[in-house]
Amino acid sequence: MASDYNLTLAIAAGLSLIAASLHIGVIIGGPSWYHLFGAGERFVRAARSGKRYPAVVTAGIAGVLFIWALYAFSGAGMLDPMPLLRPALCAITAVYLLRGIVGPFALAGTGRSKRFIAISSAICLVYGLVHLTGLIQVWAALS
Numbered sequence: 111m112a113s114d115y116n117l118t119l120a121i122a123a124g125l126s127l128i129a130a131s132l133h134i135g136v137i138i139g140g141p142s143w144y145h146l147f148g149a150g151e152r153f154v155r156a157a158r159s160g161k162r163y164p165a166v167v168t169a170g171i172a173g174v175l176f177i178w179a180l181y182a183f184s185g186a187g188m189l190d191p192m193p194l195l196r197p198a199l200c201a202i203t204a205v206y207l208l209r210g211i212v213g214p215f216a217l218a219g220t221g222r223s224k225r226f227i228a229i230s231s232a233i234c235l236v237y238g239l240v241h242l243t244g245l246i247q248v249w250a251a252l253s
Contacts, residue, residue: 181195
């Protein structure tokens with residue numbers, strides 16, 4: 111029995127939701143969580159001194175990731191079609207893949223730990239590949 115939705119894009123949506131939730135968790139967890147999750151030392155110091163911009167930037171990233179999850183759910187057929195669904199899914203997939211592939215080079219020397227750069231780049235590459243697989247599977251249905 112075939113399902114009415116694309117499981118791969120549903121998984122991709124879940125991955126984006128996990129990432130969005132972790133970003134919210136970092137805001138709630140405060141400076142120690144910024145440090146634990148590999149934020150640059152400048153960001154950690156700003157959070158420690160009570161500056162608002164680390165939380166604002168992190169909340170913005172969480173918001174974008176949440177919207178990306180909605181687009182993946184829409185592409186999976188679990189939500190009504192969202193505006194510009196095909197190009198948005200292409201862009202989301204490209205951002206994840208580029209972050210995964212180029213991240214180790216682009217983030218070198220930014221104050222983030224090598225461990226953070228390697229792990230986050232690998233995660234983004236996996237997220238991008240899951241999105242790409244789902245996008246390929248539903249490509250014709252998105253036209």
